[in-house]
Amino acid sequence: MSTIKDVAKLAEVSVGTVSRYINGYKIKDDNRIKIQQAIERLNFTFNPIARGLRTNKTYSVGVLIPRITDIFCTQVIEGIEEVLNTLNYSIVVCSSNDNVKQETEKIQYLKNKVVDGMIVMPVTSSQLHVKEAVDSGIPVVLVDRLVKGCELDAVICDNVNGAYSAIEMIINKGHRKIGIIAGPQEIYTAQERLNGYLRALNDYNIEVKEEYIVYSEYKKDGGLDAFNQLMSLKDRPTAIFTTNYPITVNSMKVMMEKGLKMGEDISLCGYDQTELFQMFNPPVSVVVQPSKEIGVQAAEILLKRMNGDDSRFPQIQRLKTQLISTDSVKTMF
Amino acid sequence: MSTIKDVAKLAEVSVGTVSRYINGYKIKDDNRIKIQQAIERLNFTFNPIARGLRTNKTYSVGVLIPRITDIFCTQVIEGIEEVLNTLNYSIVVCSSNDNVKQETEKIQYLKNKVVDGMIVMPVTSSQLHVKEAVDSGIPVVLVDRLVKGCELDAVICDNVNGAYSAIEMIINKGHRKIGIIAGPQEIYTAQERLNGYLRALNDYNIEVKEEYIVYSEYKKDGGLDAFNQLMSLKDRPTAIFTTNYPITVNSMKVMMEKGLKMGEDISLCGYDQTELFQMFNPPVSVVVQPSKEIGVQAAEILLKRMNGDDSRFPQIQRLKTQLISTDSVKTMF
DNA sequence: TTGTAGGCGTTATCAT
DNA sequence: ATGATAACGCCTACAA
Numbered sequence: 001m002s003t004i005k006d007v008a009k010l011a012e013v014s015v016g017t018v019s020r021y022i023n024g025y026k027i028k029d030d031n032r033i034k035i036q037q038a039i040e041r042l043n044f045t046f047n048p049i050a051r052g053l054r055t056n057k058t059y060s061v062g063v064l065i066p067r068i069t070d071i072f073c074t075q076v077i078e079g080i081e082e083v084l085n086t087l088n089y090s091i092v093v094c095s096s097n098d099n100v101k102q103e104t105e106k107i108q109y110l111k112n113k114v115v116d117g118m119i120v121m122p123v124t125s126s127q128l129h130v131k132e133a134v135d136s137g138i139p140v141v142l143v144d145r146l147v148k149g150c151e152l153d154a155v156i157c158d159n160v161n162g163a164y165s166a167i168e169m170i171i172n173k174g175h176r177k178i179g180i181i182a183g184p185q186e187i188y189t190a191q192e193r194l195n196g197y198l199r200a201l202n203d204y205n206i207e208v209k210e211e212y213i214v215y216s217e218y219k220k221d222g223g224l225d226a227f228n229q230l231m232s233l234k235d236r237p238t239a240i241f242t243t244n245y246p247i248t249v250n251s252m253k254v255m256m257e258k259g260l261k262m263g264e265d266i267s268l269c270g271y272d273q274t275e276l277f278q279m280f281n282p283p284v285s286v287v288v289q290p291s292k293e294i295g296v297q298a299a300e301i302l303l304k305r306m307n308g309d310d311s312r313f314p315q316i317q318r319l320k321t322q323l324i325s326t327d328s329v330k331t332m333f
Numbered sequence: 334m335s336t337i338k339d340v341a342k343l344a345e346v347s348v349g350t351v352s353r354y355i356n357g358y359k360i361k362d363d364n365r366i367k368i369q370q371a372i373e374r375l376n377f378t379f380n381p382i383a384r385g386l387r388t389n390k391t392y393s394v395g396v397l398i399p400r401i402t403d404i405f406c407t408q409v410i411e412g413i414e415e416v417l418n419t420l421n422y423s424i425v426v427c428s429s430n431d432n433v434k435q436e437t438e439k440i441q442y443l444k445n446k447v448v449d450g451m452i453v454m455p456v457t458s459s460q461l462h463v464k465e466a467v468d469s470g471i472p473v474v475l476v477d478r479l480v481k482g483c484e485l486d487a488v489i490c491d492n493v494n495g496a497y498s499a500i501e502m503i504i505n506k507g508h509r510k511i512g513i514i515a516g517p518q519e520i521y522t523a524q525e526r527l528n529g530y531l532r533a534l535n536d537y538n539i540e541v542k543e544e545y546i547v548y549s550e551y552k553k554d555g556g557l558d559a560f561n562q563l564m565s566l567k568d569r570p571t572a573i574f575t576t577n578y579p580i581t582v583n584s585m586k587v588m589m590e591k592g593l594k595m596g597e598d599i600s601l602c603g604y605d606q607t608e609l610f611q612m613f614n615p616p617v618s619v620v621v622q623p624s625k626e627i628g629v630q631a632a633e634i635l636l637k638r639m640n641g642d643d644s645r646f647p648q649i650q651r652l653k654t655q656l657i658s659t660d661s662v663k664t665m666f
Numbered sequence: 667t668t669g670t671a672g673g674c675g676t677t678a679t680c681a682t
Numbered sequence: 683a684t685g686a687t688a689a690c691g692c693c694t695a696c697a698a
Binding site: 045047048049050052053058060068069071074075077078081085088090091092093094095109110111112113114249252253256274275276277279280281 | 378380381382383385386391393401402404407408410411414418421423424425426427428442443444445446447582585586589607608609610612613614
């Protein structure tokens with residue numbers, strides 16, 4: 001590997017001149033040509049590690065998500081990548097595996113890796129692991145979930161209205177007995193989605209029945225028990241709102257095993273989209289989040305911060321969801 | 334941010350001693366204690382960038398995949414992460430977006446980022462973009478696909494037998510008119526899967542009909558035209574083997590639109606697994622690749638190379654697939 | 667516009 | 683076992 005020094009020697013200029021050339025400063029034309037040729041001849045590529053040491057910039061950002069195999073997460077990453085890659089930032093990805101302890105460790109880990117900034121989708125909204133990263137002065141943008149007691153930039157969805165629109169649709173199709181499988185209430189999105197549910201019932205003057213509200217983890221096996229619990233009520237709900245992807249999938253799985261037909265025996269509306277949902281018979285009603293757009297906007301805010309622009313801090317973007325309404329929710333009249 | 338120098342001063346030792354402490358060399362007990370305290374007091378974390386400059390190691394590896402939203406890819410990454418993260422390697426992820434040009438660029442990009450090694454899932458098997466990276470001396474492990482004319486470590490699946498087992502199952506259920514939607518023949522896995530198909534027909538003495546073999550892209554919209562083409566034959570196949578995930582999904586989509594019932598009007602066997610496939614009615618028959626295991630093994634080989642162990646080069650691991658056989662392939666008798 | 671030289675935070679070599 | 687010091691490759695005053 002040749003260095004700036006080799007280039008300088010071959011081009012018969014000083015290293016300073018070469019460095020200036022590389023960084024786009026103005027230099028004499030004939031020097032420019034000599035340097036270009038030297039670079040070509042030596043197959044020189046400069047060492048960003050050395051530059052990073054000097055400039056304290058690594059041109060890399062950390063992305064911390066609960067799980068790399070989660071479609072929602074990868075769609076967000078796709079958005080991040082789209083913005084950051086063209087600017088030559090690289091993306092260091094790691095997963096917290098839905099685990100607060102790992103999340104804390106990984107934040108520390110990313111800090112140690114000296115990323116210029118990070119985008120974090122927190123596992124829980126309750127604690128302040130994320131706070132540490134902030135305190136170290138590196139810009140952090142939250143995604144999908146806010147964290148209590150943390151003033152931070154964030155790009156999230158309007159979960160209240162997302163859930164509200166789902167419940168409203170279910171009500172409008174004639175349902176009155178509507179169950180919800182809510183997520184853990186330490187999680188910000190889970191709180192909001194439950195709120196949307198409550199608010200919609202309230203607005204339509206439908207009594208909230210405690211037993212129609214069950215809770216579940218937002219993890220891989222979430223929803224299995226919860227769905228069964230709803231099904232075992234004497235006075236079963238006619239429709240169920242499942243508030244994230246795994247819960248939706250697992251509820252469908254249980255229905256299948258029990259031989260319950262979606263949209264006939266029991267109505268279902270889920271959260272988060274995958275192409276396959278629309279290929280079931282009937283297709284699955286879902287609240288869709290603009291996942292890629294979340295990534296794009298998070299990256300843009302992060303970029304702004306990394307460039308030292310502190311305007312409008314903390315900047316919280318709240319994106320709208322979209323409702324896909326299908327026959328998985330039965331029309332009752 | 335405090336440095337090793339600050340620690341040395343506070344602990345009243347030399348920087349050399351601090352460095353040795355950090356790197357786990359033996360030092361006098363009381364020095365050790367003084368250093369520990371100093372580190373604590375100063376909240377010192379050492380700078381891997383500086384270390385990297387000196388040691389020429391960045392403790393980061395690049396992972397280049399066709400698309401971050403592809404489940405197969407993310408499962409592979411999950412495996413890679415599992416191995417590498419505990420060893421404190423970070424993973425720089427980027428996508429080639431199914432695009433040879435981007436692949437070439439991103440390989441260059443990763444090289445410039447000074448990763449210690451890279452894991453690449455190549456877009457095509459025909460060209461030598463990957464060769465460049467190799468020539469630069471950094472270890473590269475291929476995943477899922479081999480590249481012609483490149484002697485490289487690789488972890489792939491036995492696609493021939495994967496396809497063979499699928500076709501064999503279809504034959505055993507009484508089908509004789511079996512179509513295949515094969516991938517682009519520049520892609521290694523696509524070649525192999527077609528071979529498996531041909532070999533199985535041959536072994537069972539079934540004539541290969543040219544019009545039952547159609548081709549499609551291995552990309553997002555792959556399979557749409559191809560499936561229609563098979564359906565428009567006068568003498569339609571009774572079963573179709575779709576050779577990757579998008580093709581399988583899109584074929585199912587077309588079937589749905591046309592009102593064809595899977596496993597009755599037309600039988601289908603796909604490639605690559607997602608949990609949702611098993612929740613359709615009937616569930617979808619698929620050839621399943623051990624995707625996470627691919628990642629694990631690739632990471633292990635890469636690790637070996639990064640540690641200077643050149644034994645058994647080029648090491649090619651060929652993993653077995655598994656067949657899920659369901660009623661999506663009709664039993665004909 | 668250019669050259670020189672010091673420094674970024676480590677590691678590694680040499681004496682001691 | 684430890685200290686002093688020269689690298690590692692680049693950037694950036696400063697001086698010319």
